[in-house]
Amino acid sequence: MSRSINLAVIPGDGIGQEVVSEGLKVLSAVLPQDVKLETKEYDFGAKRYHATGETLTDADLAALKQHDAILLGAIGDPSVPSGVLERGFLLKLRFAFDHHVNLRPSKLLPGVATPLAGQPEIDFVVVREGTEGPYTGNGGTIRKGTEHEVATEVSVNTAFGVERVVRDAFARAQARPRKKLTLVHKNNVLTFAGHLWTNIFNQVAKEFPEVTTDYIHVDAATIYLVTDPGRFDVIVTDNLFGDIITDLAAAVSGGIGVAASGNINPSREFPSMFEPVHGSAPDIAGQGKADPTATVLSVALLLRHLGYDGEADRIDAAVTADLTERAALGARSTSQIGDALAARVAG
């Protein structure tokens, strides 16, 4: 384990700057004295795009590659046409750094409100494939803007890409007490991709005899997420299904204010990136209203990825304690929440 962390920080747009500041505050507070934390801030996002037309250049990628990990606030602004920053920055980075394990834990913490009746127990993690499926940008348009326009989107799925993420998910399931893994797909309709996913899932399952497995269609999975979320332990799924069900998972387990995510390259050939699931929320930006908890939990994922398990545990515990008391504390600003968490992890 290296005793220094060289972190790329991308505050981004909207509330990104505010929540990232608190994330860094907690990170500094939790790290032992002998761990040297270096951070470098990058100006990606809407401002840079408007000023230069750039979203993420080759030189940017080369610079980012030098870091141990990346912490991102949020990217996206209504002033930029839909898709430009998403495809030009967020997805470009995931693909360039081969972030094939998109990790999204969902845990309903004490004191956190859920839209579900009866405060069910929720504690699962979604392993979303991050570099294939309908997200590859394959496809195109002919006769654009005419009544004969045809637009296609190609979902690309490879044995290589599916196997590595399925294997990662099995390993995560194996390491959890319940040892259960659910494949979510739509293999009765998307039969080409569905068979590939299902076959590989069943093959890899043989190597993990202790892990209980099941399969659910994505449409049915959304039902279970609201009627019986406790049935899930680890879920593995494709890029688009993962996108959809993790927003729903975040909603039922306390909202996107507390949903963290990691865009992980387990090989560490490239730095992994950690970010809250929420977006840039321009409507509340700059007002100190944003909840930094999701960013702080993303910092915990980052620490765990870099091998600082004890520090990650302390952040998780601090967040749990803070949320438990939250109801009694009334409304707090972004930095008040950050201060409270920093105090807890330091203390």
Added chain:
Amino acid sequence: MSRSINLAVIPGDGIGQEVVSEGLKVLSAVLPQDVKLETKEYDFGAKRYHATGETLTDADLAALKQHDAILLGAIGDPSVPSGVLERGFLLKLRFAFDHHVNLRPSKLLPGVATPLAGQPEIDFVVVREGTEGPYTGNGGTIRKGTEHEVATEVSVNTAFGVERVVRDAFARAQARPRKKLTLVHKNNVLTFAGHLWTNIFNQVAKEFPEVTTDYIHVDAATIYLVTDPGRFDVIVTDNLFGDIITDLAAAVSGGIGVAASGNINPSREFPSMFEPVHGSAPDIAGQGKADPTATVLSVALLLRHLGYDGEADRIDAAVTADLTERAALGARSTSQIGDALAARVAG
């Protein structure tokens, strides 16, 4: 309006037979004496597939085409490999009869339990495109079963196909009190299809100045469906997104026991098909446990499609009344619920 209904009945698999019987019971009870109801039963589903290897032949399609409408129970059985009946029957029929308007209303009726806290008001309808998108079966597999396998799924979207369903959705929104239409897509990632959908949506919107419009990404839509379902009035979306969000919509508005759907060809060139959203539920088949309400509500959609609005209203009212009293009635069998509804619509 024709004073006869020539109905194709497809009980199908599992609980299909039971729920369809009750649907027909209520249909007979609600129709005025002078409307001649003719029904012909077809044996599609797992049994026929095992006996003959057939799912839906050209001769079958020619026979079905003679009917005014089709009532379906459920198709699907664990004894048939995943995809065979879905692609070979359900989707084949939707495509062959050009069922491009897949209509799925969601209304939380009084007395119906929802997994959401606080019993929110829910009353919206999803217009799901039924003949394009990722459901076309385009795509394929190379190097199957090897470590170099590549499987693709192609989402095909045409201006023709998108415009007609968007126009249908605008007309439905226009006819409702709130006059609001939401486009659900993922246009920031699936930019080719996303631009086509968004452009056509915005163009058609100009013809419906009274309809308020908005746009939501599919992942965010799943959040709103559990945190603020009341914000939706009419939703229009693509085939796959529609599949996913209508299962979630059914779950939050009382479960798939009450979710009805229509696979509609508005031109009436081909008969439209009406079916409950639920599947064949083989685990409870033949036990009189299945709730026929979703099938009965599908019969109401069928009647409305054929111009029997008054009769459809009576069925809807009977279901509402029945559900309101349900809690007090205790457990009832499939046929007891059907009898109660038939008595109400007749009375």
